[in-house]
Amino acid sequence: xxxxxxxxxxxxxxxxxxxxxxxxxxxxxxxxxxxxxxxxxxxxxxxxxxxxxxxxxxxxxxxxxxxxxxxxxxxxxxxxxxxxxxxxxxxxxxxxxxxxxxxxxxxxxxxxxxxxxxxxxxxxxxxxxxxxxxxxxxxxxxxxxxxxxxxxxxxxxxxxxxxxxxxxxxxxxxxxxxxxxxxxxxxxxxxxxxxxxxxxxxxxxxxxxxxxxxxxxxxxxxxxxxxxxxxxxxxxxxxxxxxxxxxxxxxxxxxxxxxxxxxxx
Amino acid sequence: xxxxxxxxxxxxxxxxxxxxxxxxxxxxxxxxxxxxxxxxxxxxxxxxxxxxxxxxxxxxxxxxxxxxxxxxxxxxxxxxxxxxxxxxxxxxxxxxxxxxxxxxxxxxxxxxxxxxxxxxxxxxxxxxxxxxxxxxxxxxxxxxxxxxxxxxxxxxxxxxxxxxxxxxxxxxxxxxxxxxxxxxxxxxxxxxxxxxxxxxxxxxxxxxxxxxxxxxxxxxxxxxxxxxxxxxxxxxxxxxxxxxxxxxxxxxxxxxxxxxxxxxxxxxxxxxxxxxxxxxxxxxxxxxxxxxxxx
Numbered sequence: 001x002x003x004x005x006x007x008x009x010x011x012x013x014x015x016x017x018x019x020x021x022x023x024x025x026x027x028x029x030x031x032x033x034x035x036x037x038x039x040x041x042x043x044x045x046x047x048x049x050x051x052x053x054x055x056x057x058x059x060x061x062x063x064x065x066x067x068x069x070x071x072x073x074x075x076x077x078x079x080x081x082x083x084x085x086x087x088x089x090x091x092x093x094x095x096x097x098x099x100x101x102x103x104x105x106x107x108x109x110x111x112x113x114x115x116x117x118x119x120x121x122x123x124x125x126x127x128x129x130x131x132x133x134x135x136x137x138x139x140x141x142x143x144x145x146x147x148x149x150x151x152x153x154x155x156x157x158x159x160x161x162x163x164x165x166x167x168x169x170x171x172x173x174x175x176x177x178x179x180x181x182x183x184x185x186x187x188x189x190x191x192x193x194x195x196x197x198x199x200x201x202x203x204x205x206x207x208x209x210x211x212x213x214x215x216x217x218x219x220x221x222x223x224x225x226x227x228x229x230x231x232x233x234x235x236x237x238x239x240x241x242x243x244x245x246x247x248x249x250x251x252x253x254x255x256x257x258x259x260x261x262x263x264x265x
Numbered sequence: 266x267x268x269x270x271x272x273x274x275x276x277x278x279x280x281x282x283x284x285x286x287x288x289x290x291x292x293x294x295x296x297x298x299x300x301x302x303x304x305x306x307x308x309x310x311x312x313x314x315x316x317x318x319x320x321x322x323x324x325x326x327x328x329x330x331x332x333x334x335x336x337x338x339x340x341x342x343x344x345x346x347x348x349x350x351x352x353x354x355x356x357x358x359x360x361x362x363x364x365x366x367x368x369x370x371x372x373x374x375x376x377x378x379x380x381x382x383x384x385x386x387x388x389x390x391x392x393x394x395x396x397x398x399x400x401x402x403x404x405x406x407x408x409x410x411x412x413x414x415x416x417x418x419x420x421x422x423x424x425x426x427x428x429x430x431x432x433x434x435x436x437x438x439x440x441x442x443x444x445x446x447x448x449x450x451x452x453x454x455x456x457x458x459x460x461x462x463x464x465x466x467x468x469x470x471x472x473x474x475x476x477x478x479x480x481x482x483x484x485x486x487x488x489x490x491x492x493x494x495x496x497x498x499x500x501x502x503x504x505x506x507x508x509x510x511x512x513x514x515x516x517x518x519x520x521x522x523x524x525x526x527x528x529x530x531x532x533x534x535x536x537x538x539x540x541x542x543x544x545x546x547x548x549x550x551x552x553x554x555x556x557x558x559x560x
């Protein structure tokens with residue numbers, strides 16, 4: 001495992017696109033959260049705008065805020081995973097890795113490990129941002145750990161998105177098409193399907209679709225507030241969404257594995 | 266001695282196209298084994314299968330008498346079809362990955378770069394390389410860690426004549442050191458000059474395999490002309506040691522038994538009162554033999 005990761009690191013550490021995307025992720029996320037926290041991003045724009053996003057950045061609400069916005073930024077990382085993986089197909093280095101003595105599964109597991117490592121680092125970063133904003137806005141570290149499960153949800157969401165991106169890349173092999181389909185699916189296709197399913201069911205079963213299941217773990221804080229105010233529409237518990245997310249990750253893993261083991265390279 | 270590679274009944278189709286049909290052969294240790302065939306005969310497919318890049322529909326293969334396949338590939342240096350490297354990395358950095366996967370020492374990188382003449386450009390990015398340099402790097406990568414076997418698919422692709430000669434002498438040197446070399450090519454010249462064994466493929470079928478001298482025994486040919494071709498043909502038919510006579514382009518092509526030299530034919534004809542206006546010994550090339558086999 002250490003060997004797989006060491007080689008994966010050799011591949012990406014000299015790849016400029018990797019550093020640009022990671023750098024943007026690290027740079028833009030605190031700026032964005034800062035602007036939301038202090039009302040710079042608002043409805044209507046300018047100084048008269050309605051500061052509807054300015055929800056609390058103090059403990060414990062800060063976790064759901066940085067978690068939600070972090071989930072949007074995971075798109076950067078998903079695209080990064082797609083680029084890194086499809087590069088192997090473009091350069092045919094996936095073949096060369098196997099020719100040189102990796103097993104097909106070795107190649108796959110190196111990428112799966114990368115998904116976990118990137119998710120772990122992103123999660124640590126979300127924790128760090130939440131902690132800093134929380135301390136500044138709360139004035140004390142009391143309540144730090146209440147609602148801390150949001151950080152765990154972020155990790156699940158990240159593994160889900162990156163895992164889905166990895167699966168798409170392996171399946172489709174071509175960078176442009178995989179990125180296009182990834183964005184199309186996550187923004188449009190899944191929403192269409194979700195709405196149709198939810199229209200016909202009492203419980204919002206459509207929310208259990210692959211990416212949506214983890215989106216539900218970190219909902220848009222304002223919408224969450226609105227929902228709570230509107231009262232008791234039937235809902236699915238967070239535990240179910242967490243479980244569904246993990247199940248989807250397993251599905252991507254096995255589908256990817258099947259494709260890699262059975263297909264010509 | 267146990268063969269380095271043993272292939273049994275390998276078949277492979279792409280949709281309705283059958284790329285390999287029940288191909289079996291052994292590669293003896295220490296040989297330079299040429300896999301020969303026209304474009305599309307299944308050479309690269311064959312190599313792809315034995316390197317686990319492609320999956321055969323049927324049949325088996327085993328390296329080194331049945332070694333675990335991933336472990337076996339670590340001891341095989343391969344160049345398949347095109348040089349495959351990370352474009353954004355330099356030669357030396359690309360070789361770091363190759364060395365890590367092959368579990369070879371990093372210090373071996375300088376040696377192989379020297380061997381393929383890329384030492385001066387080792388820190389340039391792969392994407393800035395010319396086709397020939399890419400090919401050289403691929404050959405260098407294959408040599409990393411001193412593998413026991415080399416698998417080379419069209420190794421002289423993209424190289425200039427000097428480069429081709431270098432690779433040829435490199436192959437000979439490595440073979441003398443005891444490395445088994447499997448080389449696929451449609452360039453017969455290449456095969457003829459270096460191979461000890463060949464397998465000839467045509468449309469996925471194995472036509473022949475074995476030591477090169479057995480498979481491609483050269484038969485010499487004599488060409489003769491005279492003013493009266495009919496008379497010449499008539500009298501040559503009575504000469505001992507002429508096994509076949511064929512008239513083409515107003516020239517008689519003679520297949521001769523061993524020991525029949527041009528002077529024998531000349532003196533035989535002049536003894537019969539015919540003066541030859543043309544007498545030429547043509548060594549039958551591998552190329553014509555190959556054309557004969559595959560067409």
